[in-house]
Amino acid sequence: MAHVSLPHDAKAGPTKPEVRAVLLSKLDLEPTDHFAEVGSCTGAVTVEAARRAGRVTALERKPERVETSRKNLAANDAADNVELRESEAPEGLPTDADALFLGGSRNYEAVLDHAVEHRVDRVVMNVSRLEVAGAATEAFRERGLLDEVVQFQVSHGYELAGATSFDSENPVYMLVGGAKEAAADGGERRTDSRRSPSRGVDGGQR
Numbered sequence: 001m002a003h004v005s006l007p008h009d010a011k012a013g014p015t016k017p018e019v020r021a022v023l024l025s026k027l028d029l030e031p032t033d034h035f036a037e038v039g040s041c042t043g044a045v046t047v048e049a050a051r052r053a054g055r056v057t058a059l060e061r062k063p064e065r066v067e068t069s070r071k072n073l074a075a076n077d078a079a080d081n082v083e084l085r086e087s088e089a090p091e092g093l094p095t096d097a098d099a100l101f102l103g104g105s106r107n108y109e110a111v112l113d114h115a116v117e118h119r120v121d122r123v124v125m126n127v128s129r130l131e132v133a134g135a136a137t138e139a140f141r142e143r144g145l146l147d148e149v150v151q152f153q154v155s156h157g158y159e160l161a162g163a164t165s166f167d168s169e170n171p172v173y174m175l176v177g178g179a180k181e182a183a184a185d186g187g188e189r190r191t192d193s194r195r196s197p198s199r200g201v202d203g204g205q206r
């Protein structure tokens with residue numbers, strides 16, 4: 001994975017490189033995709049998405065963090081296909097996104113409603129707080145958006161007395177899914193979705 005340079009920082013973020021690697025595999029972005037992001041903050045995810053998707057619309061509610069995103073995008077020469085919006089989602093979300101990432105959780109239920117209404121093919125949300133993770137999992141499930149819940153924790157080794165010990169980062173809960181296409185008969189189909197088949201949370205193969 002190409003390096004992301006973040007000379008400008010923010011109080012929250014960045015999403016760590018290993019977490020971004022998993023996130024990007026779930027989002028499966030391609031040059032034809034319009035990617036929408038809630039909470040660009042340092043722009044670390046925005047930069048990676050801009051290298052893969054054709055278009056990126058990135059929202060951030062805090063003006064100083066919009067500026068941080070803007071500067072870090074420029075530092076990575078990744079601003080050409082990115083529209084940064086100072087906005088609190090769902091306000092300002094595009095209606096034609098193929099993939100949506102919620103890096104910020106404010107108003108997430110309304111953001112998920114937007115994803116359902118506009119049939120966003122891939123929806124991923126990262127959560128670090130346990131209580132929010134549980135509530136957000138329910139919100140995905142209630143809307144028929146949930147394919148899988150992934151929980152992982154990254155640790156980095158460091159040398160200690162000639163051996164290797166580890167510093168652990170906070171666990172991450174990654175909620176992964178997307179809106180299903182409505183079929184003419186009122187059922188649901190997944191014909192043009194790029195979501196990879198995975199074992200659903202109900203235990204069935206999806």
Ligand SMILES: C[S@@+](CC[C@H](N)C(=O)[O-])C[C@H]1O[C@@H](n2cnc3c(N)ncnc32)[C@H](O)[C@@H]1O
Nearest residue numbers: 013014015039041042044061088089103104106
């Ligand atoms: C944990 S940080 C995201 C980190 C980011 N992925 C990065 O790599 O720097 C969450 C960000 O989401 C923003 N945020 C939270 N809810 C939002 C919403 N509804 N709309 C826009 N921004 C939001 C916060 O201001 C914060 O900057």
